[in-house]
Amino acid sequence: MSATTAAPGTARRRGGLLRDRDFRLLWIGETASSFGSSLTGVALPLVAVTTLHASTFVVAMLTAATWLPWLVIGLPAGAWVDRLRRRPVMLVCDAASLLLFLSVPAAAWWGRLTIGHLLAVALLAGTAKVFFQTAYQAYLPAVVGDADLHEGNAKLQGSESAAQVAGPGAGGLIAQVFGAVTGLIADAVSFLVSAACLLAMRTREAPPGRRHRRTTLWREIGEGARFVARDRYLRVLTVFGAVSNLALVGYQSILVVFLVREVGVGSGTVGALIAATSVGGVAAAAGAARLVRRVGSARALMVCEMACAPFGLLIPLASPGAGLAFMVVGGFVVVAGVVTGNVIKSSFRQAYCPRHLMGRVSVSMQFVNYGTIPLGAVLGGVLGTSIGVRPAMWITTGALALSGLVLLAGPIRGDRDFPAAPAPEAHGRP
Structure with missing residues (x-):
């Protein structure tokens, strides 16, 4: 359509x-x-x-x-x-x-x-x-x-x-x-x-x-959820979003505590550091379309999610002075990967899904993706309290670095570009 x-x-x-x-x-x-x-x-x-x-x-x-x-x-x-x-x-x-x-x-x-x-x-x-x-x-x-x-x-x-x-x-x-x-x-x-x-x-x-x-409201909800569950591409992207959000929010929920209590920087510096990492999103958004044209949408997503996320492991290395560069570089690349991935995934979903199902498909995926956000925050807080903030940062950024492996479980790994429309047999009708 x-x-x-x-x-x-x-x-x-x-x-x-x-x-x-x-x-x-x-x-x-x-x-x-x-x-x-x-x-x-x-x-x-x-x-x-x-x-x-x-x-x-x-x-x-x-x-x-x-x-x-x-x-x-x-x-x-x-x-x-x-x-x-x-x-x-x-x-x-x-x-x-x-x-x-x-x-x-x-x-x-x-x-x-x-x-x-x-x-x-x-x-x-x-x-x-x-x-x-x-x-x-x-x-x-x-x-x-x-x-x-x-x-x-x-x-x-x-x-x-x-x-x-x-x-x-x-x-x-x-x-x-x-x-x-x-x-x-x-x-x-x-x-x-x-x-x-x-x-x-x-x-x-x-x-x-x-x-x-x-049709009834619940039947329509089920139609959107089934569309996501049966589709090989949407299914793996939904699971990946849930896993990556769990790890991403896990470290972000304790990042300020880490910078203030472990690294020893002031509140003003904390704001400047977080703003500096957010610049990665601006740069990534500017280059996302160019990257997709050059290597293909599926390959671009794999590159962003599997190559950028491991840079989060630099963040726990942050220390006073020049060691703050670890935080800036690691956060910059992670944010760049997240934003580029969001651009690619949103564009794919909007072009791929039937228009009459668009709202239900989007919210079915977000229901799973966003459902792990509060869980990730709780996980970061529990780990930071029980084993210490820096070890908790290592665990959560390590999980983020591995989250891209979820994408290997789906068909994306063999594609250059995402398909323009679902295969008719995948959902039982055109």
Whole structure:
């Protein structure tokens, strides 16, 4: 099935997809939203710590509340999104998130802000994120053609990585100058920008088919999950994502503790080091499409996941002074591999999956992938507490280095490129 495109020929002009009006609007809105989310990643915990004097456990629960919706409503969300036009879903999510984050400074100004309020905002904003991200991934193929998905995902991933470089520093600066609560206003404004860009887009999706009205929600969920489970490519990518996220979050959850207590650097240096590693994502996104054209999409994924992940073993070698270079180089290459892999996998899934199943397939994979994130954080914390932070870093980065071996269990190892569509016999129908 071919994508519905908005003036596909314009994407090939000098300047690429950024010359395409609708993609440019989508890119601007997503960049603003990613920047706002990066601000919130700093501002929300700071509100809890500095304004409400929350404990470490409560601060950790804010992160857990953000990811919990993927496990609770992730699968139904995919089916719901496939029943609806994706752009209105995204607009509703933007409006809800805008109101949620504005409610925090409003409650603080009225002297009514509580930990329960913050947890509720984290949970509900996380719920909106589930629907928005599912709809957004299914909507992109309606904006650009299949041939441009690699470029589109690369530009979106690159701007997200750039936001992750600038966002934490900006969030800390805003919190220092204006107060942590004010930082959440900036995030709220980012959702307003995202909604304005979506409203200005001209691309119109085809209406969802009537077939959804004749089936139950759980049957539709099962259809998406079975599609993933039966497909050799999607199945191995799902297992790989779960394993790599477990190890990746395992070391990232204790990275700050490692740098402060084991390496002995200050909080300002910690932020600079993490920002430096995030630059790897910007560089990788810029070169992802070129790498795919040169070596093929399947080979590029194998190279990124199997060659870049072992560089994480440099991170536990970090020491004061010049030894911090181990942290920067190791983190830079790992992030570069992760971002390039995300570009390739997202582009493959969006071009490969039938349009009417796109939301359910995406969320079925993310349900497994994201489900290991809280487990990885717990694993890192338990290992760091029981055997020490540096040994825990060795174990988790070692697991990350080996995670790419999962890809050898599937058909990817023998392919130059991913297939453009599933084989009819793989799923029992064309």
